[in-house]
Amino acid sequence: MSDISIPNFRFKKYTSNLVKTRLSKIATFNPKSSLPENFKYIDLESVLGTELVSYREETRESAPSRAQRVAQKGDVFYQMVRPYQKNNYLFYLNENNYVFSTGYAQLRPKVDSAFLLARLQEEGFVNKVIERCTGTSYPAINSKDLSRISITIPEDLDEQSAIGSLFRTLDDLLTSYKDNLANYQSLKATMLSKMFPKAGQTVPEIRLDGFEGEWKKDTLEPYLTESRISGDTGLTAKKITVKLWGKGVIEKEEKYAGSSNTQYFVRKAGQFIYSKLDFQNQAFGIIPNELDGYQSTLDLPTFDIQNIDPKFLLEYVMRREFYEYQGLIANGSRKAKRIHPEDFLVMPVRIPSLEEQQAIGSYFSNLDNLIVAHQEKISQLETLKKKLLQDMFI
Structure with a gap:
């Protein structure tokens, strides 16, 4: 390890050295384990951004051959296919029945897990990965080449933890806003189907208070x-x-x-x-x-x-x-x-009457405003995260 310069932004109370080290020195890659009899399988479509969005139930007998990475709390899973998508996940559940595809490299960190995930999302690191990828339509890197890439990290574990906590908070906020956005969008789709008469009908299924009679x-x-x-x-x-x-x-x-x-x-x-x-x-x-x-x-x-x-x-x-x-x-x-x-x-x-039209229009305008506000907040948080990733790592 060797001393290097400091990033553009750093928490003021931390002054320890930043050091350059290979990933293989700070994480165990693809630790061996035995498949549980029944488990939840995570394939390459199951992680979006840093969020787990789906899984499917499998048994040891029915599982695809790629189901090999048994997750343990604190493990970081790095998508080795099309890494520019940055679909990487920190497994933080107290469960032992999640199994990831071999399309992910499984890193069991010797440093702060949330810090490591954030470090692997940084653009400079992603570019290093892409340089080592093979293939065109589905560029990919293997675990061995990934483990040889060097990154800079603070020696102080408390500083790692503080940085990891910051990015974990940002990711949690993004997940919350995205969930709320999806709920509002789903509500709008539902109300559009119910607040206008269907074919052959003269009144809608759901009507705002104070209105009656056929349209x-x-x-x-x-x-x-x-x-x-x-x-x-x-x-x-x-x-x-x-x-x-x-x-x-x-x-x-x-x-x-x-x-x-x-x-x-x-x-x-x-x-x-x-x-x-x-x-x-x-x-x-x-x-x-x-x-x-x-x-x-x-x-x-x-x-x-x-x-x-x-x-x-x-x-x-x-x-x-x-x-x-x-x-x-x-x-x-x-x-x-x-x-x-x-x-x-x-x-x-x-x-319907002009008054009912205006009430319906106002209802959907309010929903649209909520949707736009959440979209803008998501955009702001994503911009902030990108800027912090750029300024806090070198």
Whole structure:
């Protein structure tokens, strides 16, 4: 071991040397053990990030040959296939019936386990692993080559523990926010299926308090008026596009300027827009304020909205029952089906009172705000973790 320089960020109370050492010196690789009769098997799809997301029940007789790494509390499992994915796991359960695939290297640390996991997630270390990988589609490293890689660690076990605790806390926070995000997304999907009438029904299964009576059978024609304000050509127009799967309207980035022969049309904030070609992929949106005045072609029909709540409208059309119906009336070949505005506007719908529309729109807006807030928090925590990994290790 040899002394080396200090990282950009370090807890102030620690001043001991940082030393460079091979992984084989600070962890036992793939310790031998016997398979239990019944166990929970962890394959390469079971770990996402630093979280265990699934397992399957196996017996010693039925298990695949790759089921060999019997986990012990404190073990770190490093994914040797496609290591750039950083799907690595610290086993912290007081159980002896979890068995990991040989696609993971099993490290039994002689240092702080949480510290070691964090150290193995750092970008510089991952790059060293990738340099030693073989294969193209499924780049992989073997345990022996992995064990020979050198890393820097503090000599002080307390400092290791403090660093490990910090990253364990970050990982726990990320897991909590991701779980809550999944719950809110699941709640929205459930409520979308229950707060709008199903085919052949006149009222929804779940209704907000204070509303009753049948929803009116109608079309979209009274509520949408196509907008065709001529704009620029493709060479100069500032363009918008609609993302798939209900992800909104964004500025369109193009590598090459559009054609001077293509006519574009001015779009306004608050208008409803959809893609003729991608309607079965939920390509619907409401144009946001920041894209007011941007332009698109007639392949993205755009409408002024009247006498209907915009959020209610958007959630209504993004339901599977609605956009799958469009496929039955679309024009064109199977690979290039289009639905034109004149067909879109006469599709059958059921519409409640404007007050109920607004209440439903508000309900889903609140859910969306919670979803976005959790997505932003996850992004912030992931950015913080990446920065700390970069600054706390060398």
